[in-house]
Amino acid sequence: MTMMPPPVTVQAVQQFADFDKKRNKFAPLMAIVVLHIAGFYAIQSGLLSRVVTAAMPTITTISIIAPPAPPKPPAPSVPKTVELSAPVPRAVIPPLPLIAVAPSEPTITPPQPTRAEAAPVATAAPTAPSTPSPTPPAPSTPRTVSSVEYIKAPQLIYPNLSRRLGESGTVVLRILINEKGLPEQILIHKSTGYGNLDEAGRQAAQRALFKPMIENGKPVPVYVLVPLTFQLS
Numbered sequence: 001m002t003m004m005p006p007p008v009t010v011q012a013v014q015q016f017a018d019f020d021k022k023r024n025k026f027a028p029l030m031a032i033v034v035l036h037i038a039g040f041y042a043i044q045s046g047l048l049s050r051v052v053t054a055a056m057p058t059i060t061t062i063s064i065i066a067p068p069a070p071p072k073p074p075a076p077s078v079p080k081t082v083e084l085s086a087p088v089p090r091a092v093i094p095p096l097p098l099i100a101v102a103p104s105e106p107t108i109t110p111p112q113p114t115r116a117e118a119a120p121v122a123t124a125a126p127t128a129p130s131t132p133s134p135t136p137p138a139p140s141t142p143r144t145v146s147s148v149e150y151i152k153a154p155q156l157i158y159p160n161l162s163r164r165l166g167e168s169g170t171v172v173l174r175i176l177i178n179e180k181g182l183p184e185q186i187l188i189h190k191s192t193g194y195g196n197l198d199e200a201g202r203q204a205a206q207r208a209l210f211k212p213m214i215e216n217g218k219p220v221p222v223y224v225l226v227p228l229t230f231q232l233s
Helices: 010-045 047-055 160-165 195-206
Strands: 150-152 169-177 183-190 213-215 218-220 222-230
Touching: 160 195, 169 195, 183 195, 195 222
Parallel strands: none
Antiparallel strands: 169 183, 169 222, 213 218
16 A cells, blocks of 8 residues: 655745745855855964965075185296306316427536635725714703793683683683794693683684794794783673
8 A cells, every 4th residue: 555645834935934934045145154154264274374375485595605806917027137147267277288308418527626726705895894873963952031022812702601600810821823823722731621612712823824933044943822811891
């Protein structure tokens, strides 16, 4: 016996139609909920970050390296100057000349003269004794006189330094006057105690001119002591 399906009632059809309407109404909302759940799961599991990383372009870093500097050219080598010594000429020894030796002939030796035949030896005449040559007289030392006459008296020039320092005194000079009346030698016989004054007195005497000393009708050199006084006014 074949069983028949239950009869479809109007109420059942109405309920199915209402359910279909409600399903069509809540379908978008359910899709949004499912998408949110899927996104939340992707964030929690790290799937979203991997997708974003795979989707983003890869950034490549390029470093520019400067080319190495070209090597410096080698400095030109300066040729060394080497002094060559001149070759020493070797001494050339000339060959000795060949001397032809003639055969010697027998020589005849004359007889030696006897003592009686020897020539008489001339005797030297006695030399006259040499007379000693007269020795020149020793030069006489000029004598010292007490005074002489001036043709040009010494003119004293007071040194400025001695004047500022207040130096004064008398210097006695021993002067050798030659045959022309010129002071040939000037010595300090007695000092003033100040070197500047002594030198000023010596220079003044050097510029002086004396009357020559006459003895036996001819001028002779003499020594004289000349005092020169430096005194501040």
